[in-house]
Amino acid sequence: MxxxxxxxxxxxxxxxxxxxxxxxxxxxxxxxxxxxxxLAGAGIVCPWATKADDESWYALYAAGARYYDQLIADLTARGESQVGYRKVGALVVADDPAEFDAAAERLARRTAAAPETGGFQEISPEQARDHFPPLREDMKALFVPGGARVDAxxxxxxxxxxxxxxxxxxxxxxxxxxxxxxxxxxxxxxxxxxxxxxxxxxxxxxxxxxxxxxxxxxxVVPQRGQIVHLSLPGVDTSRWAVLLPMASHYLLAFDDSRVVIGATRENGTGFDYRVTAAGQHEVLSAGLHFAPGLANATILETRVGFRPAGPxxxxxxxxxxxxxxxxxxxxxxxxxxxxxxxxxxxxxxxxxxxxxxxxxxxxxxxxxxx
Amino acid sequence: MxxxxxxxxxxxxxxxxxxxxxxxxxxxxxxxxxxxxxLAGAGIVCPWATKADDESWYALYAAGARYYDQLIADLTARGESQVGYRKVGALVVADDPAEFDAAAERLARRTAAAPETGGFQEISPEQARDHFPPLREDMKALFVPGGARVDAxxxxxxxxxxxxxxxxxxxxxxxxxxxxxxxxxxxxxxxxxxxxxxxxxxxxxxxxxxxxxxxxxxxVVPQRGQIVHLSLPGVDTSRWAVLLPMASHYLLAFDDSRVVIGATRENGTGFDYRVTAAGQHEVLSAGLHFAPGLANATILETRVGFRPAGPxxxxxxxxxxxxxxxxxxxxxxxxxxxxxxxxxxxxxxxxxxxxxxxxxxxxxxxxxxx
Amino acid sequence: MxxxxxxxxxxxxxxxxxxxxxxxxxxxxxxxxxxxxxLAGAGIVCPWATKADDESWYALYAAGARYYDQLIADLTARGESQVGYRKVGALVVADDPAEFDAAAERLARRTAAAPETGGFQEISPEQARDHFPPLREDMKALFVPGGARVDAxxxxxxxxxxxxxxxxxxxxxxxxxxxxxxxxxxxxxxxxxxxxxxxxxxxxxxxxxxxxxxxxxxxVVPQRGQIVHLSLPGVDTSRWAVLLPMASHYLLAFDDSRVVIGATRENGTGFDYRVTAAGQHEVLSAGLHFAPGLANATILETRVGFRPAGPxxxxxxxxxxxxxxxxxxxxxxxxxxxxxxxxxxxxxxxxxxxxxxxxxxxxxxxxxxx
Amino acid sequence: MxxxxxxxxxxxxxxxxxxxxxxxxxxxxxxxxxxxxxLAGAGIVCPWATKADDESWYALYAAGARYYDQLIADLTARGESQVGYRKVGALVVADDPAEFDAAAERLARRTAAAPETGGFQEISPEQARDHFPPLREDMKALFVPGGARVDAxxxxxxxxxxxxxxxxxxxxxxxxxxxxxxxxxxxxxxxxxxxxxxxxxxxxxxxxxxxxxxxxxxxVVPQRGQIVHLSLPGVDTSRWAVLLPMASHYLLAFDDSRVVIGATRENGTGFDYRVTAAGQHEVLSAGLHFAPGLANATILETRVGFRPAGPxxxxxxxxxxxxxxxxxxxxxxxxxxxxxxxxxxxxxxxxxxxxxxxxxxxxxxxxxxx
Missing domain, CATH: 3.50.50.60 (FAD/NAD(P)-binding domain)
Incomplete structure (x- = not known):
C-alpha cells in the first residue's frame, strides 16, 4: 500500500x-x-506517578511506556546506535509531605500492575543525591528503577x-x-x-x-513549552535519574553532560515562537529550587515547542x-x-x-x- | 475599517x-x-537593464522603483532612521560584448522614460572599480546613478x-x-x-x-534562492554600487562592511529549506568570477528564501x-x-x-x- | 610615527x-x-548618580561622559552613520527612599558642575513610565536629560x-x-x-x-558580566531612557526594539566564558523586579564579557x-x-x-x- | 605527582x-x-598511503594509528559510549593513474608492516561506490579495511x-x-x-x-584549515569509508548523516579566524569533483582550525x-x-x-x- x-x-x-x-x-x-x-521535548518516560487520572488516557500512557523496551530492542537490532534512550530510573520528590505520600500511594497502586517499573522504594536524601547530585539536600525521594529518559x-x-x-x-x-x-x-x-x-x-x-x-x-491548539538546557562540562551525567517533583516542572540529564529543566505550559500563545523573560525566569526558578547544585551550570539553549493540546x-x-x-x-x-x-x-x-x-x-x- | x-x-x-x-x-x-x-532577499532596485520584456510586469517593476523615493522620504519624516535603503548607483557589466551593447540599448530606451534614473553612462574599468573595488580588472561598465539597494x-x-x-x-x-x-x-x-x-x-x-x-x-509555488553574505572587516562598503552582470547572479554591498552575492533560482524544490553544496558553489563561483577581489572576504552566512513564483x-x-x-x-x-x-x-x-x-x-x- | x-x-x-x-x-x-x-557591554553614559566616590576615578568618569558629544560629532562629520549613541536621558530610581534621596543629593551636586547633563528633576511614576514603559508602576524617578546610551x-x-x-x-x-x-x-x-x-x-x-x-x-584580572538582551518586536524603543536603579543592575534600550538588562559582577571566575543558570536567573530577577512590563519580551541572547578589573x-x-x-x-x-x-x-x-x-x-x- | x-x-x-x-x-x-x-579537525586515521616520507615523523604517524585500537578498547571498558571512532575502511583514489600506482606501491610496502591495516586491495568503481556512494562514477580505488575515522x-x-x-x-x-x-x-x-x-x-x-x-x-605557527560539513538527511552514512584522493583534500562521513570535506592548508594567515569565500570555494570544488553525488547535500557549517605547524x-x-x-x-x-x-x-x-x-x-x- x-x-x-x-x-x-x-x-x-x-x-x-x-x-x-x-x-x-x-x-x-x-x-x-x-x-x-x-525537537524541543525533554523526554521522561515515567507515567506511574502522575496525578492526572483520566482512565482512557492513562491506558495509553502506561502502554506507551511499556512499548519502549520492544521499540529500542528492535532499533538496536537494526544497527541503530543512537536511539537516545536510557532507563536511568526516576526520582519522585515533593515539597509538601502530603503530596509525597499521595505520590507513594499512586506508585504503589500502579507499579504493581506494571512489572517493567521494577517497583519503587523510598530512599534517603543522600541516596537521592547519588542518583541526581545537584538535588537539594533535604529531599527524600521515591525511586522507580524502570523510569527512563529519551532524547526525542x-x-x-x-x-x-x-x-x-x-x-x-x-x-x-x-x-x-x-x-x-x-x-x-x-x-x-x-x-x-x-x-x-x-x-x-x-x-x-x-x-x-x-x-x-x-x-x-x-x-487541537498549541500549548507553548519553554525548556532550558544546561551543561556541566566534564561531568558524566549519563546515569543520572530523572527528577519528578510533584509540580509542573521536572529535570533530567543526557549523556553529553547535559541537564534539562522543563517546562512552561502556556496556553493561548498561538504559534508565538519565542523564549520569554518570564518563561525563562519561571523555569530557572523552579530548577534552582529543586536542584541548587545547578547554579554554576552553563546555559546552552532554551528550546521552544508547541505541544498539541486537544479539548x-x-x-x-x-x-x-x-x-x-x-x-x-x-x-x-x-x-x-x-x-x-x-x-x-x-x-x-x-x-x-x-x-x-x-x-x-x-x-x-x-x-x-x- | x-x-x-x-x-x-x-x-x-x-x-x-x-x-x-x-x-x-x-x-x-x-x-x-x-x-x-x-528576510533572505538582497535588494537591488534597478529595473531598467533587465532583459525580461513582459509589458504589464515591467510597468509595475518600473513604477515600484519610482515609488521608493516617496516611501523612504515618508518613513524618514516619521522618525525612522533604519530604513536600509541607499541610492548608490548600479554598474551594469557583461562578459559578452553583445550582451553589453544590448544592455546599453535597453538602458538608453528606458532611462529616457525614467528621470529618477539620472540617465546612464559608459565608464572605464578603473572607474568601475572606484564604484565597486573587488570588480575584475577588465570590466568596463554602464553606470546608472539612480540604481539603489535595499536591505529588505x-x-x-x-x-x-x-x-x-x-x-x-x-x-x-x-x-x-x-x-x-x-x-x-x-x-x-x-x-x-x-x-x-x-x-x-x-x-x-x-x-x-x-x-x-x-x-x-x-x-504560486516556491522558487528557492540561496544568497551568500560576505564581510570585509574594516572596509567602508556603504557607498559601493550594486553590480548587475547581465547574467543570473548579482552583487551588492551594505553599510556594515557586508557584500552579498545572489542568488540561485531553483524551481521544483518545494519548501526544502537548505543551503546545498551545489548552490553555494554556484553562487561563489559566479561571485568570484566577476569580483575576484572578494577571495579573502569572510563568509558570514548563506540565506535561503522561497520566492513566490506564479505561472x-x-x-x-x-x-x-x-x-x-x-x-x-x-x-x-x-x-x-x-x-x-x-x-x-x-x-x-x-x-x-x-x-x-x-x-x-x-x-x-x-x-x-x- | x-x-x-x-x-x-x-x-x-x-x-x-x-x-x-x-x-x-x-x-x-x-x-x-x-x-x-x-562586545558584551551595554553602555550607559551617566556617571553623575554613581555611589562610588574615588576622586581620581570620578574625574575620568565625568570627563569621559563629557567627551562623547565631541567624539560623536566628529564621527558623524566623517560620514559615519552607525555610531550607536543616543542621548535619551537617564531615569534614576530606587527601592529604598533613603537611597533615592541620597541619589538626588549626588545628582544635585554633580550636575551643577556638568552643564552637559541638562540638570535633573524628580518626576512622577506616570512620567517615568513615559520614558521607560515597562517600569514598575509605583516608581517615581530622577530624570537626567543628558544621560545617554551607547552600543559599544x-x-x-x-x-x-x-x-x-x-x-x-x-x-x-x-x-x-x-x-x-x-x-x-x-x-x-x-x-x-x-x-x-x-x-x-x-x-x-x-x-x-x-x-x-x-x-x-x-x-588586572577578569570580572565576569552576564548581560541579557530582550526584544519587544514592533515596539519603537529608540527613545526610551536608560534606567538606573540604585542597585547593581540596570536597564537600557536600543533602536531595534531591544532592551538590555545588565549585569552580573562576578569576581574570581577567571576566563570561564559561560552563561550560568544562577547568573541568568539573577539578571532576569532584577530586571523583572524593576520592569515587570518585560515579562513577555523575547530573550534574544545573553552576552558574557570579562571586565578588566584592577586592584x-x-x-x-x-x-x-x-x-x-x-x-x-x-x-x-x-x-x-x-x-x-x-x-x-x-x-x-x-x-x-x-x-x-x-x-x-x-x-x-x-x-x-x- | x-x-x-x-x-x-x-x-x-x-x-x-x-x-x-x-x-x-x-x-x-x-x-x-x-x-x-x-574542534575543527576531521579525523582520518589512515597513515599508510601518505606521500610524505620523513622517517621519524612516519614512525609516530604509524604508531599513532596502531595505538587507537587499545585506546578505544580502554575507553569503552570504562563505560564511554561516545568515543566517535569507527574503523570504516579507507578508499584511496587518484585522478592520475601514475599517482594511483604510486599509492598502491606505498600501501603494499607499508601495510605489510602493519597487520592492523588488514592489507589492501584494488576494487572497481562500482565496489568503491558501495563504500562511498557519492563517489564519481569512473573511479577505481584501493581499499584499506583498517582505515578509520574519528570525531575529534x-x-x-x-x-x-x-x-x-x-x-x-x-x-x-x-x-x-x-x-x-x-x-x-x-x-x-x-x-x-x-x-x-x-x-x-x-x-x-x-x-x-x-x-x-x-x-x-x-x-610553531598556525596553519589555517577550513573544513565543510554537509548533511544528507535520512541517509545512513555510518559505515561509509573515508575517501583519500591523492591530493590535498579528503572526505569522510560520520554517524549522523554527516559528510565532511577537508580542508584548506593556509600558511601565513596568523590567527585570522574566518571562513573565506576562496577557501569555501576551494573545498567545495574539490569535494564535488571527487564526489558529485554530494551536490544536493545540505551545508551545515564550515569549521576553521589552526593546525600547529612547526619548522x-x-x-x-x-x-x-x-x-x-x-x-x-x-x-x-x-x-x-x-x-x-x-x-x-x-x-x-x-x-x-x-x-x-x-x-x-x-x-x-x-x-x-x-
Missing part, C-alpha cells in the same frame, strides 16, 4: 517506521517548522533512518489536502498531486490548518467518518514522548486496515460537520 | 503600513516561517514599526481561512475567530495552503471573484523587493475600496473554480 | 582612531577572544572604520611581546617581528599574559618605567564604556609624546619589578 | 587522561579559543570525561607561565599561582605566546633543556588527530619520569636561547 505521513515528529516518525518495516511504500512530508514539539530528536531521527533504510522517502515540503468525491487528496509544495492510498496526518499543533480544506474543524487530555487516534483515505493522530499534549512511539504503531495499523490490538474507540476523531 | 493582513514580508508590511497610516484598524499575522523571501529586513521592519506606531497589531501566529456564505472568515492559532472586514493574503509562497480551504487553487512573470494583485472580503497579492518572484512596497500600497487601496490610481486589470487573480 | 595597538575593544579602537586621524601609521592587533568586554559594538566598529579610512591596518592576529635591550619588541602570529616605534597595550583582561614576557606582573577602581594609563616603547591602558572595569573613548585619546597622546591635557599622574602603571 | 596540562585539544586531553588514570593529580587549563584545531570533538571529550572521573580538574581559564630560579611557574586567570610539580604545554598554535615569558622562542613535519615532544618542570608537545600539524592520542601518552610518561618506551630523541624541543 502507498501511504503519506504528514509530520515527522515522534508520532509521524513512528508511524512511518512501522509502515515501512511492514513493507509499505511510505512518503513522509515535513515542513521543518520552528517549534516542533518533538535522536529517537525520531533513528526511526526515520530505519524507515528510509526500508524504502521510505522523506520530503522537506509542505503538503496541502483537498476533498474530492469524499476522499482526501494530497498536493505537494510544487502544487503537484501525490497519489497515495492513505494519508496519515500526524502534524501536531499545525494539523488544524492542514485539515481545514477538508471541512474539518480540528480542535481534553484524551488523545485523538483514528479515521474520520465521512472522509476516505484519512487517518488522524493528535492531541498527545505533554505526554507525547511517552505515548508517541506506541501511537505511531497504532496509526500504522489503522492506515493499512489491520487490527491494532487495542481498543481505540475512546480516541476516535469527531466526524466532519456538514 | 478593520483589516487583517496575512504575511509580514515586504508586501504584507507595506500593505499594513499604508492601511494603518490611512487610519484603518490593522492586525498582521505572521508565522515566522524559515525561508521567508523578504530593515525596510520591512521599519514599515511594520511605523504601522504599529499608528495602531496596528502584530501577531506571531498562524491564520486559517474558511468560507462561510461566500465570505472569507479568519481563525487564529488558538482556533478563535477574528472578526474583520477584509482579509489581505500576502503570504507569498505559502499562500496556496492558506487559500485552499476557500476552494481556491492558487497557482507567469505577471504579479497577482486584486480581489477574487465570488469571495467576499478577500484581497490577494502574490507572484512577485525575483522582483518582489522592487515591486513590493508599491504593490502593498495598491493592495491597501483595493482592500478599502479606493481607486488605486493604476490599472490593475492585468493582475487580477483567477476566479474560484466551482 | 608607527604605532601598534594591541586590542580593538573600546579603548584600543579609540586609541587607533585618534592616532590614525593625527596622521600616524597604525596597526591594530586583535585576537577576537570570546568574552571581549566591549557599533561605536568601536565606527572608530575602527574611520581609522582604516585614515590608513590604519587591522589584523585579526595574536601579538607577542619580548624585551630586548630595555625595549618592547612585537611579534605577530606568524612569529614575524613587526617593527614599530611604540606599542600600546589595550588588551583589557587579557593584558597580563601579553605583558608577562616583559617581566611585568600586571595586576582599585582607578584606571591604569601611561608608560611603564624602565621599558621603552610601551604604553598601557587598562583597569577601566565597569566604567569602560564611559571612560574608554576619552582614555583612548589620552593613550594616543602619550604614545606620540604630546601633552594629553589631563593630569595622568594618578593612573601611572607600576614599574617593572626586577 | 601534581601536574598541570595547558590545552585540552586532542593532545592535552590524551595527556590528562593517561596521567589521571595513572593516579596523578591533574589540572587542565583550556582557554576555549575559537579555532582550536581539535567526541574523542577528546571522552578522554577528558574519563580523566575527570579519575579525579582530574578542568578549568576554563587562561594560564600564564613565568620563570623563577630556572623553573616554570604557573599563574591562573585570577593571577593566582597554581603550585604543581610539572607543567605540560599542549597548547598547539597558541603555545608560542604561553612559552614566551620563559624566554623560549617556540617555532618541519617532525613533531616536538619532550623537555626543554635548562627549564625545570616543563614538558612540551606540539607541531603535529595535519597529522595531529592520528598522532595525538599516542603523543599524549608519551607526554604523560615524560612528565612523570617514566620510560615512554619509544625513542623520542628526534622530537626534542630546542633549548632555551640565552
Amino acid at each position: 502507498k501511504i503519506a505521513v504528514i509530520g515527522a515528529g515522534m508520532l509521524g516518525a513512528s508511524t512511518a517506521y512501522h509502515l515501512a518495516l511492514a513493507g509499505h511504500q511510505v512518503i513522509v512530508f515535513d515542513e521543518g517548522h520552528p517549534g516542533k514539539a518533538t 530528536r535522536l529517537l525520531s531521527a533513528a526511526m526515520l533512518r530505519a524507515a528510509v533504510a526500508a524504502g521510505a522517502e522523506l520530503r522537506s515540503d509542505l503538503a496541502t489536502l483537498q476533498l474530492l468525491n469524499g476522499r482526501a487528496i494530497l498536493r505537494d509544495g510544487r502544487d503537484q498531486e501525490v497519489a497515495v492510498d492513505q494519508i496519515v496526518v500526524a502534524a501536531g499543533a499545525w494539523a488544524s490548518r492542514i485539515l481545514a480544506p477538508l471541512g474539518l474543524n480540528h480542535p 481534553s487530555i484524551t488523545p485523538i487516534l483514528g479515521r474520520v467518518e465521512g472522509i476516505e483515505g484519512l487517518v488522524i493522530g493528535n492531541g498527545l499534549g505533554a505526554s507525547g514522548l511517552t505515548i508517541g512511539p506506541l501511537a505511531g504503531k497504532l496509526l500504522a495499523s489503522i492506515a493499512v486496515g489491520e487490527d491494532p490490538g487495542f481498543d481505540l474507540t475512546p480516541y476516535t476523531p469527531h466526524p466532519r460537520m456538514t | 478593520k483589516i487583517a493582513v496575512i504575511g509580514a514580508g515586504m508586501l504584507g508590511a507595506s500593505t499594513a503600513y499604508h492601511l494603518a497610516l490611512a487610519g484603518h484598524q490593522v492586525i498582521v499575522f505572521d508565522e515566522g516561517h524559515p525561508g521567508k523571501a523578504t 529586513r530593515l525596510l520591512s521592519a521599519a514599515m511594520l514599526r511605523a504601522a504599529v506606531a499608528a495602531g496596528a497589531e502584530l501577531r506571531s501566529d498562524l491564520a486559517t481561512l474558511q468560507l462561510l456564505n461566500g465570505r472569507a472568515i479568519l481563525r487564529d492559532g488558538r482556533d478563535q475567530e477574528v472578526a474583520v472586514d477584509q482579509i489581505v493574503v500576502a503570504a507569498g509562497a505559502w499562500a496556496s495552503r492558506i487559500l485552499a480551504p476557500l476552494g481556491l487553487n492558487h497557482p 507567469s512573470i505577471t504579479p497577482i494583485l486584486g480581489r477574487v471573484e465570488g469571495i467576499e472580503g478577500l484581497v490577494i497579492g502574490n507572484g512577485l518572484g525575483a522582483s518582489g523587493l522592487t515591486i513590493g512596497p508599491l504593490a502593498g500600497k495598491l493592495l491597501a487601496s483595493i482592500a478599502v475600496g479606493e481607486d488605486p490610481g493604476f490599472d490593475l486589470t492585468p493582475y487580477t487573480p483567477h476566479p474560484r473554480m466551482t | 608607527k604605532i601598534a595597538v594591541i586590542g580593538a575593544g573600546m579603548l584600543g579602537a579609540s586609541t587607533a582612531y585618534h592616532l590614525a586621524l593625527a596622521g600616524h601609521q597604525v596597526i591594530v592587533f586583535d585576537e577576537g577572544h570570546p568574552g571581549k568586554a566591549t 559594538r557599533l561605536l568601536s566598529a565606527a572608530m575602527l572604520r574611520a581609522a582604516v579610512a585614515a590608513g590604519a591596518e587591522l589584523r585579526s592576529d595574536l601579538a607577542t611581546l619580548q624585551l630586548l635591550n630595555g625595549r618592547a619588541i612585537l611579534r605577530d602570529g606568524r612569529d614575524q617581528e613587526v617593527a614599530v616605534d611604540q606599542i600600546v597595550v589595550a588588551a583589557g583582561a587579557w593584558a597580563s599574559r601579553i605583558l608577562a614576557p616583559l617581566g611585568l606582573n600586571h595586576p 582599585s577602581i582607578t584606571p591604569i594609563l601611561g608608560r611603564v618605567e624602565g621599558i621603552e616603547g610601551l604604553v598601557i591602558g587598562n583597569g577601566l572595569g565597569a566604567s569602560g564604556l564611559t571612560i574608554g573613548p576619552l582614555a583612548g585619546k589620552l593613550l594616543a597622546s602619550i604614545a606620540v609624546g604630546e601633552d594629553p591635557g589631563f593630569d595622568l599622574t594618578p593612573y601611572t602603571p607600576h614599574p617593572r619589578m626586577t | 601534581k601536574i598541570a596540562v595547558i590545552g585540552a585539544g586532542m593532545l592535552g586531553a590524551s595527556t590528562a587522561y593517561h596521567l589521571a588514570l595513572a593516579g596523578h593529580q591533574v589540572i587542565v587549563f583550556d582557554e576555549g579559543h575559537p579555532g582550536k584545531a581539535t 570533538r567526541l574523542l577528546s571529550a571522552a578522554m577528558l570525561r574519563a580523566a575527570v572521573a579519575a579525579g582530574a580538574e578542568l578549568r576554563s581559564d587562561l594560564a600564564t607561565l613565568q620563570l623563577l630560579n630556572g623553573r616554570a611557574i604557573l599563574r591562573d586567570g585570577r593571577d593566582q599561582e597554581v603550585a604543581v610539580d610539572q607543567i605540560v604545554v599542549a597548547a598547539g598554535a597558541w603555545a608560542s605566546r604561553i612559552l614566551a615569558p620563559l624566554g623560549l622562542n617556540h617555532p 618541519s613535519i617532525t613533531p616536538i615532544l619532550g623537555r626543554v633543556e635548562g627549564i625545570e618542570g616543563l614538558v612540551i608537545g606540539n607541531g603535529l600539524g595535519a597529522s595531529g588527530l592520528t598522532i595525538g592520542p599516542l603523543a599524549g601518552k608519551l607526554l604523560a610518561s615524560i612528565a612523570v619520569g617514566e620510560d615512554p618506551g619509544f625513542d623520542l630523541t628526534p622530537y626534542t624541543p630546542h633549548p632555551r636561547m640565552t
Whole structure:
C-alpha cells in the first residue's frame, strides 16, 4: 500500500517506521517548522506517578511506556546506535509531605500492575543525591528503577533512518489536502498531486490548518513549552535519574553532560515562537529550587515547542467518518514522548486496515460537520 | 475599517503600513516561517537593464522603483532612521560584448522614460572599480546613478514599526481561512475567530495552503534562492554600487562592511529549506568570477528564501471573484523587493475600496473554480 | 610615527582612531577572544548618580561622559552613520527612599558642575513610565536629560572604520611581546617581528599574559558580566531612557526594539566564558523586579564579557618605567564604556609624546619589578 | 605527582587522561579559543598511503594509528559510549593513474608492516561506490579495511570525561607561565599561582605566546584549515569509508548523516579566524569533483582550525633543556588527530619520569636561547 505521513515528529516518525518495516511504500512530508514539539521535548518516560487520572488516557500512557523496551530492542537490532534512550530510573520528590505520600500511594497502586517499573522504594536524601547530585539536600525521594529518559530528536531521527533504510522517502515540503468525491487528496509544495492510498496526518499543533480544506474543524491548539538546557562540562551525567517533583516542572540529564529543566505550559500563545523573560525566569526558578547544585551550570539553549493540546487530555487516534483515505493522530499534549512511539504503531495499523490490538474507540476523531 | 493582513514580508508590511497610516484598524499575522523571501532577499532596485520584456510586469517593476523615493522620504519624516535603503548607483557589466551593447540599448530606451534614473553612462574599468573595488580588472561598465539597494529586513521592519506606531497589531501566529456564505472568515492559532472586514493574503509562497480551504487553487509555488553574505572587516562598503552582470547572479554591498552575492533560482524544490553544496558553489563561483577581489572576504552566512513564483512573470494583485472580503497579492518572484512596497500600497487601496490610481486589470487573480 | 595597538575593544579602537586621524601609521592587533568586554557591554553614559566616590576615578568618569558629544560629532562629520549613541536621558530610581534621596543629593551636586547633563528633576511614576514603559508602576524617578546610551559594538566598529579610512591596518592576529635591550619588541602570529616605534597595550583582561614576557606582573584580572538582551518586536524603543536603579543592575534600550538588562559582577571566575543558570536567573530577577512590563519580551541572547578589573577602581594609563616603547591602558572595569573613548585619546597622546591635557599622574602603571 | 596540562585539544586531553588514570593529580587549563584545531579537525586515521616520507615523523604517524585500537578498547571498558571512532575502511583514489600506482606501491610496502591495516586491495568503481556512494562514477580505488575515522570533538571529550572521573580538574581559564630560579611557574586567570610539580604545554598554535615569558622562542605557527560539513538527511552514512584522493583534500562521513570535506592548508594567515569565500570555494570544488553525488547535500557549517605547524613535519615532544618542570608537545600539524592520542601518552610518561618506551630523541624541543 502507498501511504503519506504528514509530520515527522515522534508520532509521524513512528508511524512511518512501522509502515515501512511492514513493507509499505511510505512518503513522509515535513515542513521543518520552528517549534516542533518533538525537537524541543525533554523526554521522561515515567507515567506511574502522575496525578492526572483520566482512565482512557492513562491506558495509553502506561502502554506507551511499556512499548519502549520492544521499540529500542528492535532499533538496536537494526544497527541503530543512537536511539537516545536510557532507563536511568526516576526520582519522585515533593515539597509538601502530603503530596509525597499521595505520590507513594499512586506508585504503589500502579507499579504493581506494571512489572517493567521494577517497583519503587523510598530512599534517603543522600541516596537521592547519588542518583541526581545537584538535588537539594533535604529531599527524600521515591525511586522507580524502570523510569527512563529519551532524547526525542535522536529517537525520531533513528526511526526515520530505519524507515528510509526500508524504502521510505522523506520530503522537506509542505503538503496541502483537498476533498474530492469524499476522499482526501494530497498536493505537494510544487502544487503537484501525490497519489497515495492513505494519508496519515500526524502534524501536531499545525494539523488544524492542514485539515481545514477538508471541512474539518480540528480542535487541537498549541500549548507553548519553554525548556532550558544546561551543561556541566566534564561531568558524566549519563546515569543520572530523572527528577519528578510533584509540580509542573521536572529535570533530567543526557549523556553529553547535559541537564534539562522543563517546562512552561502556556496556553493561548498561538504559534508565538519565542523564549520569554518570564518563561525563562519561571523555569530557572523552579530548577534552582529543586536542584541548587545547578547554579554554576552553563546555559546552552532554551528550546521552544508547541505541544498539541486537544479539548481534553484524551488523545485523538483514528479515521474520520465521512472522509476516505484519512487517518488522524493528535492531541498527545505533554505526554507525547511517552505515548508517541506506541501511537505511531497504532496509526500504522489503522492506515493499512489491520487490527491494532487495542481498543481505540475512546480516541476516535469527531466526524466532519456538514 | 478593520483589516487583517496575512504575511509580514515586504508586501504584507507595506500593505499594513499604508492601511494603518490611512487610519484603518490593522492586525498582521505572521508565522515566522524559515525561508521567508523578504528576510533572505538582497535588494537591488534597478529595473531598467533587465532583459525580461513582459509589458504589464515591467510597468509595475518600473513604477515600484519610482515609488521608493516617496516611501523612504515618508518613513524618514516619521522618525525612522533604519530604513536600509541607499541610492548608490548600479554598474551594469557583461562578459559578452553583445550582451553589453544590448544592455546599453535597453538602458538608453528606458532611462529616457525614467528621470529618477539620472540617465546612464559608459565608464572605464578603473572607474568601475572606484564604484565597486573587488570588480575584475577588465570590466568596463554602464553606470546608472539612480540604481539603489535595499536591505529588505530593515525596510520591512521599519514599515511594520511605523504601522504599529499608528495602531496596528502584530501577531506571531498562524491564520486559517474558511468560507462561510461566500465570505472569507479568519481563525487564529488558538482556533478563535477574528472578526474583520477584509482579509489581505500576502503570504507569498505559502499562500496556496492558506487559500485552499476557500476552494481556491492558487497557482504560486516556491522558487528557492540561496544568497551568500560576505564581510570585509574594516572596509567602508556603504557607498559601493550594486553590480548587475547581465547574467543570473548579482552583487551588492551594505553599510556594515557586508557584500552579498545572489542568488540561485531553483524551481521544483518545494519548501526544502537548505543551503546545498551545489548552490553555494554556484553562487561563489559566479561571485568570484566577476569580483575576484572578494577571495579573502569572510563568509558570514548563506540565506535561503522561497520566492513566490506564479505561472507567469505577471504579479497577482486584486480581489477574487465570488469571495467576499478577500484581497490577494502574490507572484512577485525575483522582483518582489522592487515591486513590493508599491504593490502593498495598491493592495491597501483595493482592500478599502479606493481607486488605486493604476490599472490593475492585468493582475487580477483567477476566479474560484466551482 | 608607527604605532601598534594591541586590542580593538573600546579603548584600543579609540586609541587607533585618534592616532590614525593625527596622521600616524597604525596597526591594530586583535585576537577576537570570546568574552571581549566591549562586545558584551551595554553602555550607559551617566556617571553623575554613581555611589562610588574615588576622586581620581570620578574625574575620568565625568570627563569621559563629557567627551562623547565631541567624539560623536566628529564621527558623524566623517560620514559615519552607525555610531550607536543616543542621548535619551537617564531615569534614576530606587527601592529604598533613603537611597533615592541620597541619589538626588549626588545628582544635585554633580550636575551643577556638568552643564552637559541638562540638570535633573524628580518626576512622577506616570512620567517615568513615559520614558521607560515597562517600569514598575509605583516608581517615581530622577530624570537626567543628558544621560545617554551607547552600543559599544557599533561605536568601536565606527572608530575602527574611520581609522582604516585614515590608513590604519587591522589584523585579526595574536601579538607577542619580548624585551630586548630595555625595549618592547612585537611579534605577530606568524612569529614575524613587526617593527614599530611604540606599542600600546589595550588588551583589557587579557593584558597580563601579553605583558608577562616583559617581566611585568600586571595586576588586572577578569570580572565576569552576564548581560541579557530582550526584544519587544514592533515596539519603537529608540527613545526610551536608560534606567538606573540604585542597585547593581540596570536597564537600557536600543533602536531595534531591544532592551538590555545588565549585569552580573562576578569576581574570581577567571576566563570561564559561560552563561550560568544562577547568573541568568539573577539578571532576569532584577530586571523583572524593576520592569515587570518585560515579562513577555523575547530573550534574544545573553552576552558574557570579562571586565578588566584592577586592584582599585582607578584606571591604569601611561608608560611603564624602565621599558621603552610601551604604553598601557587598562583597569577601566565597569566604567569602560564611559571612560574608554576619552582614555583612548589620552593613550594616543602619550604614545606620540604630546601633552594629553589631563593630569595622568594618578593612573601611572607600576614599574617593572626586577 | 601534581601536574598541570595547558590545552585540552586532542593532545592535552590524551595527556590528562593517561596521567589521571595513572593516579596523578591533574589540572587542565583550556582557554576555549575559537579555532582550536581539535574542534575543527576531521579525523582520518589512515597513515599508510601518505606521500610524505620523513622517517621519524612516519614512525609516530604509524604508531599513532596502531595505538587507537587499545585506546578505544580502554575507553569503552570504562563505560564511554561516545568515543566517535569507527574503523570504516579507507578508499584511496587518484585522478592520475601514475599517482594511483604510486599509492598502491606505498600501501603494499607499508601495510605489510602493519597487520592492523588488514592489507589492501584494488576494487572497481562500482565496489568503491558501495563504500562511498557519492563517489564519481569512473573511479577505481584501493581499499584499506583498517582505515578509520574519528570525531575529534567526541574523542577528546571522552578522554577528558574519563580523566575527570579519575579525579582530574578542568578549568576554563587562561594560564600564564613565568620563570623563577630556572623553573616554570604557573599563574591562573585570577593571577593566582597554581603550585604543581610539572607543567605540560599542549597548547598547539597558541603555545608560542604561553612559552614566551620563559624566554623560549617556540617555532610553531598556525596553519589555517577550513573544513565543510554537509548533511544528507535520512541517509545512513555510518559505515561509509573515508575517501583519500591523492591530493590535498579528503572526505569522510560520520554517524549522523554527516559528510565532511577537508580542508584548506593556509600558511601565513596568523590567527585570522574566518571562513573565506576562496577557501569555501576551494573545498567545495574539490569535494564535488571527487564526489558529485554530494551536490544536493545540505551545508551545515564550515569549521576553521589552526593546525600547529612547526619548522618541519617532525613533531616536538619532550623537555626543554635548562627549564625545570616543563614538558612540551606540539607541531603535529595535519597529522595531529592520528598522532595525538599516542603523543599524549608519551607526554604523560615524560612528565612523570617514566620510560615512554619509544625513542623520542628526534622530537626534542630546542633549548632555551640565552
